[in-house]
């Protein structure tokens with residue numbers, strides 16, 4: 001086969017055969033396809049789009065370009081994926097909660113992308129945690145603990161690793177077809193029986209409008225189901241963070257507070273909703289409400305916290321994290337309070353600006369080789385709808401250098417709108433698909 005003719009077909013809006021798409025994905029993985037050809041292929045897809053069948057074929061071929069895991073466990077294997085947001089640490093709560101409800105969760109996760117935080121970066125804020133484990137270790141931890149949140153090894157979907165790097169430098173990241181194949185090739189390589197997709201919409205998400213979110217959600221849900229994995233989607237609000245903190249160690253602290261019963265609110269509401277439909281899908285609950293009640297109980301009675309701490313220890317972290325978590329989390333040397341200038345309500349937040357602010361503080365990467373500072377970020381951020389008086393603290397900014405923190409504190413004030421009108425706070429659960 002010939003890469004040029006496959007690229008030309010896509011460029012003309014024609015659909016290559018399944019065999020051709022499989023050949024191209026294998027060529028991405030084994031180097032037979034050059035970077036120039038990979039870039040041209042991505043641009044042709046970005047411009048012309050793909051048919052549903054071609055998108056499904058590309059997803060399956062990219063999944064099969066590397067190892068596809070098999071399981072022999074006494075319960076169903078399930079997984080969850082979020083399209084990315086700010087202050088979104090749901091995976092850290094949901095994976096252990098699902099595990100104590102009888103599911104097994106090999107959660108292959110990612111790092112921060114653009115303004116959004118990454119689950120692996122959050123976990124690695126815990127000293128000693130190593131998320132780059134071998135497939136054998138992944139299998140062992142999932143069997144022993146019930147869940148493992150890890151990075152993809154080089155052997156998982158290598159075609160995506162190659163294509164993603166090329167997309168990043170050819171302005172072809174934002175294509176629904178390519179995002180679908182990229183996300184699902186990695187998720188499906190872990191062979192879950194059921195998958196829940198949390199498609200974020202709003203100021204802190206990649207998808208800003210309902211139309212964009214629905215298009216991506218439909219593509220992901222249809223493609224994953226066509227590939228044989230029972231998949232449901234939820235479009236959920238990301239016009240404000242799910243916890244009052246952004247930044248790796250600060251978000252882990254919020255997770256531990258939620259797992260200790262000290263926090264309620266949006267983070268638990270969404271964890272229960274996503275977990276509920278997943279448990280019902282695999283027969284561990286009679287319906288989504290029953291499933292949500294089971295997740296709620298696991299979070300409330302401390303079983304999810306114990307399971308999370310076991311996973312942390314199995315990944316090389318402290319063995320006493322369940323009880324002594326606060327002592328293990330890094331603290332930034334400089335913390336500045338940001339105060340409201342007038343009375344009113346918190347009416348809007350620019351989530352993307354808040355995410356970029358954390359990246360500039362050192363909590364994310366501007367280039368691939370950047371080291372992350374786990375301690376920096378934002379805490380005590382008031383939610384949308386909060387009543388504030390002039391001079392009240394609306395958030396705290398944590399950083400390593402006083403001059404940088406002072407600049408970012410001013411940016412935070414600009415990113416959070418306080419005004420006299422009573423706001424309409426968007427509902428958390430926007431739409432369910434599948």
Ligand code: URA
Nearest residue numbers: 110173178179182183
């Ligand atoms: N996450 C991925 O893994 N791939 C994309 O294309 C976008 C987000």
